[in-house]
Amino acid sequence: MGCDGGTIPKRHELVKGPRKVEKVDKNAELVARWYYCALSQEKLCRPIVACELGRLYNKDAVIEFLLDKSPDKTPMEAASHIKSIKNVTELNLADNPAWSGDKESIKGDKYDDIQSARFICPVVGLEMNGRHRFCFLRNCGCVFSERALKEIKSEVCHKCGVPFQEEDVIVLNGNKEDVEVLKKRMEDRRLKSKLEKKSKKCKAAESASQQDSAAGPSKAKSGKDCIKSSSGEKRQIIFTKSSADNGNSSVPGKVNKASSTTKRSIADSEEKSEAYKSIFTSHSSAKRSKEECSNWVTHTAYCF
Numbered sequence: 001m002g003c004d005g006g007t008i009p010k011r012h013e014l015v016k017g018p019r020k021v022e023k024v025d026k027n028a029e030l031v032a033r034w035y036y037c038a039l040s041q042e043k044l045c046r047p048i049v050a051c052e053l054g055r056l057y058n059k060d061a062v063i064e065f066l067l068d069k070s071p072d073k074t075p076m077e078a079a080s081h082i083k084s085i086k087n088v089t090e091l092n093l094a095d096n097p098a099w100s101g102d103k104e105s106i107k108g109d110k111y112d113d114i115q116s117a118r119f120i121c122p123v124v125g126l127e128m129n130g131r132h133r134f135c136f137l138r139n140c141g142c143v144f145s146e147r148a149l150k151e152i153k154s155e156v157c158h159k160c161g162v163p164f165q166e167e168d169v170i171v172l173n174g175n176k177e178d179v180e181v182l183k184k185r186m187e188d189r190r191l192k193s194k195l196e197k198k199s200k201k202c203k204a205a206e207s208a209s210q211q212d213s214a215a216g217p218s219k220a221k222s223g224k225d226c227i228k229s230s231s232g233e234k235r236q237i238i239f240t241k242s243s244a245d246n247g248n249s250s251v252p253g254k255v256n257k258a259s260s261t262t263k264r265s266i267a268d269s270e271e272k273s274e275a276y277k278s279i280f281t282s283h284s285s286a287k288r289s290k291e292e293c294s295n296w297v298t299h300t301a302y303c304f
Contacts (some may be wrong), residue, residue: 031129031175034117037061049088052173052186053081053179062088081186092159094122123148123158130173136153137170145169192227202242 018197031057037044040061047059055078066080099118117129126132126145135145141160148158149169156163167185171178 020225034128034130039065046093048091048093050091050170050172051079051082052138052168052170052189053129053182054174056172057088058093059088059090081183089136089141090140091136091143093119093128093143094159096120096127119143121145123152127171133174134172135169136172137162137164138170139164143172274286 010157035044036042037058038055039057042058042061044056045058049057049059049062051057057079062079062082063085065076066082066085096116096118106228115127115129115131117127119128120126120132121128121132121144122142124145127148128134128143128145135146135149136145137157140157140160142157142159142162144158152158152261155165170182174182
């Protein structure tokens with residue numbers, strides 16, 4: 001029953017003081033971050049992808065998260081920044097030859113070594129178990145240890161040869177400072193891509209408007225042509241095109257209507273110019289005859 005003569009309660013049993021802060025086991029935290037998906041909390045299995053903040057996911061879990069557009073979907077902090085499949089990069093991981101897998105520990109009669117990892121750095125050989133800092137390249141998805149990138153400085157990927165810059169290197173499961181830097185880079189990159197898309201749309205609209213404006217006057221000019229006649233007058237002749245005229249142009253013995261109209265208009269203009277010339281010459285000759293007659297009359301009167 002208790003307190004019946006044989007037990008003496010102590011102070012910490014009677015007085016309740018402040019509770020101690022529970023500390024998270026570091027080994028358990030490393031296992032959760034490096035061996036399990038940050039979205040579905042399942043074991044990581046290929047294909048494995050990483051976001052722009054350096055978190056690891058199963059590709060299937062990310063696709064299911066993006067396809068689920070129901071209003072009852074609970075917001076996930078680990079994937080709230082993922083808007084499309086383009087925001088994640090599929091990782092090109094190097095297998096660890098010393099990793100035996102989960103086959104020998106199915107019955108639970110074997111000690112699971114946390115230090116051993118499934119993947120390693122292909123340059124230095126360090127295991128990707130959370131004890132060492134690892135990075136991946138956003139351009140190609142190859143994964144290396146930070147030590148390898150520092151010791152062997154290069155602007156080309158050590159594994160596939162793809163060129164990269166310092167901004168393309170993303171730390172996997174970094175600390176708070178690393179996450180803040182990566183978040184700022186992500187926001188700048190997305191803002192830059194939006195501005196580029198807007199500029200491309202504006203350029204496309206301007207080019208389309210220029211093409212329309214250039215095509216308008218050219219069409220108007222093609223319908224009418226100016227021909228100078230022998231009298232120096234400009235006359236416009238309208239050419240009419242039809243499918244029937246185009247089809248019969250190659251057949252001998254047939255003349256297009258457009259060519260006949262042009263010939264008639266040219267002939268009419270030449271006839272009119274000749275008529276104008278004849279009228280002008282007749283008028284000038286009559287005027288000259290009148291002047292000659294008046295001169296002859298005055299001359300004869302003076303003689304008499």
